[in-house]
Amino acid sequence: MNSLAHSLDSSGALIDLNHVQKSYDGKTLIIKDLNLSIAQGEFLTLLGASGSGKTTTLMMLAGFETPTRGEIRMMGKPIQNVPAHRRGMGMVFQNYALFPHMTVAENLAYPLKMRGLNRIEVQSKVKRAIEMVQLHDMQQRRPTELSGGQQQRVALARAMVFEPQVILMDEPLGALDKNLREHMQYEIKQLHRRLGVTVVYVTHDQGEALTMSDRVAVFHQGDIAQIGDPVSLYEHPENAYVATFIGENNVLRGSLVARHGHEVEIALDAGFEARGMGVTMPIGASKKVELLIRPENIRLSPINQNSYQATLADRVYLGDHLRIHLKLDNDDTLIVKTANDEAIKGLNNGQRIGFSWRPEDARVFAQG
Template identity: 55%
Template structure:
């Protein structure tokens, strides 16, 4: 973002400590654009949910300022922030009908009865639950309850919607379906969304940008494709998608590239955060970027390997190899007509380009 002052949501030097000693969030500076879908992604305890709770007003920042639409909300109570919230456990009122659940935030804001009924009807249609208004939450499936929770967060037309692991309780197929529904709703409504998850697949599927958290710090903030293709450090490379890690020592640097000694052999890689000659580094290579038994091509890296395991995944064969002293090197082989069958113990050649292999910090 070119001008943080114009950001729709802004965290400025925000810190959070629960005990006065340990910082859960460390000096967070983050600008979120209007109508953006930003995901806070990270492992448990990384600080992402605490950031969301501070934005919602359920937690207070120990230090720093949070700004929404040009106004500091650091000391504004939650009910006056005009923010919609969707939780993992839905948080629906069991004694109310679906329509009554949706009408509740409108009643709190003193919206007239006729207008409230119209908004509830519109919100139900928006999440494809027309005709469900008189049912109670217990009469709905998990996916339907989550749609109601989403509609309730949107029915009063908030400036901002926060979602805290909203799909965590759903089964895999329904979770993936809901990802697309939320993404399409966001695109259609143009509302700003801040989404928290530990599921990298959700983050890559739904987001305009992803902030990867670890130990209270944003490790990298970028669009999903940039995070996956161009991780800036070993943590991001390992956390986003499947990744082959090869540890070694930098032997030489040549412009953008470096030569790294791994198990007595030389691997050529893109020098991203490798350090100088003699430094320890962690090489990152995505499993789909390596090729088995290449027929031709100018490959900077070509090594002998042994097949350890083959796992069928439908569209590809996950092939685990022993290579360069590692027994967990993975190559994803596309499942296509004419594919030469392999078996455990087979000797193969593995090749990859230097620009697909990133020399990062030691990790």
């Protein structure tokens, strides 16, 4: 994918990245040709697998890395040659990066003193930051005396204490356990809403991205595969990579039979014909295609003329739902998520069962 222009009108953006490239060895491009606009006050998440370019992009925004080519602008002014400490951006790292010999209050005061604020201003802003993250009784404790969640709150407060326009977060919740992680996701999002600060957040966790973000940029091999709000990415993926990376999808291969507008008919290798939406598939696309259908969009039913057929291979009890494994006639497995109800409990492994989906719930792409 070449030169990507994404969503926002750059004239109204707080930050613009224009044709940005990054190489560490002069040969391999870690970031290929990135065009991205970030709006004032939005929560933008850079989502991707390890090595996709998301963290490199964040480091270039922060000023810890310099683009090989291209330009980064903030409020219309180039900043790619501005030192990190002069960009007015707060930074939160995964390992918190707190000073262990300093108290909470001293950690928060440090960036203010470095900016030359007087003692009264420092005290006022530290007090406000402590109230913001609800650490009222812990300002004299050192980081080693705090839990992981409390340390993360201090790191957040330190990033916000000098009232930056932008806060950059690099996998900030990666070291926390599941319950605390989910709690901190909620707290960060509430802080964002209350303060109206612009947040650029890096994660490899798709659930975290969908939960917290106004928009998500899905990175893949140094490019943005798709950018949009969480609902658009989940329900209307523009390519097979995004469809499989965001959420879960069954992938069924086959050959294109016919097109009816955006709806396409496919002869699947599993031995039956099915329909799905080929919205982003060019008219002259390869006859070899793949149909992607999410487990929650498949409906089980008695075998009839409107259903496909498979063999019930297994089911996994997950409390609020069942995960059903269907064996297709070519031995492919189809995963179905369904309610844990009495009708399903009465089925036996090895039994033939009907299933179906609405064409608008399936996405069809040319095989890569």
